Amino acid sequence: MLVGTLFRAGNWLDGVLRTQVTVDGTDATCSLIEMVNGSRHLEQLGVLMLDGITFGGFNVVNIQKIFQKTGVPVIVIMRKYPDMPRIKRALKNFPDWEERWNNILKAGDIYKVDNINQEPVYMQFCGISEEDAREIVKISTTRSAIPEPIRVAHIIAAGITTGESKGNA
Incomplete structure (x- = not known):
């Protein structure tokens, strides 16, 4: 299960969405396109933030296709700079590894975003300028090193799947 949160900047929770993905699927x-396009909040979405480019193991997202089909810019957030050779080796266990790898490469360059008093995060983006993506990441990073929409989505997902979140209230 993937949980999405709708925020105004990093301060105001407006909604929660969810969808399902297959572990190591495609x-x-x-699923993300259907979730976004099926949401009553579609018209107010300014950007879609993803916690990484893979979900459910190695279910790799194509951020260009998401932007193309939803019209919503995409920012991928990573806590650490990814070990690309290791990821590529792992993907080679899948018969369609080249397509999955190409989705990662097509997501573009990886940029470091320094946050005041926090560890840096890394991002890729589509449908938005680097300057605007940086500003959105910085504005929405209010309580931890990661943007608030992602942090809150984690807390909600943990509470739903395990019965209790691990985060602090």
């Missing part, structure tokens, strides 16, 4: 892109 449906994350379509």
Whole structure:
């Protein structure tokens, strides 16, 4: 299960969305597109923030396709700079590894975003300028090193799947 939160900047929770993806599958892109396009909040979405480019193991997202099909810019957030050779080796266990790898490469360059008094995060983006993506990440990073929409989505997902979140209230 993937949980999405709708925020105004990093301060105001407006909604919660959810969808399902297959572990190590290939449906994350379509599931996210359907979730976004089926939401009553679609018209107010300014950007879609993803916690990494893979979900459910190695269900790799195509951020260009998400932007193309939803019209919503995409920012991928990573807590650490990814070990690309290691990821590529792991993907080679899948018969369609080249397509999955190409989705990662097509997501573009990885940029470091320094946050005041926090560890840096890394980002990729589509449908938005680097300057605007940086500003959105910084504005929405209010309580931890990661943007608030992602932090809150984690707390909600943990509470739903395990019965209790691990985060602090």
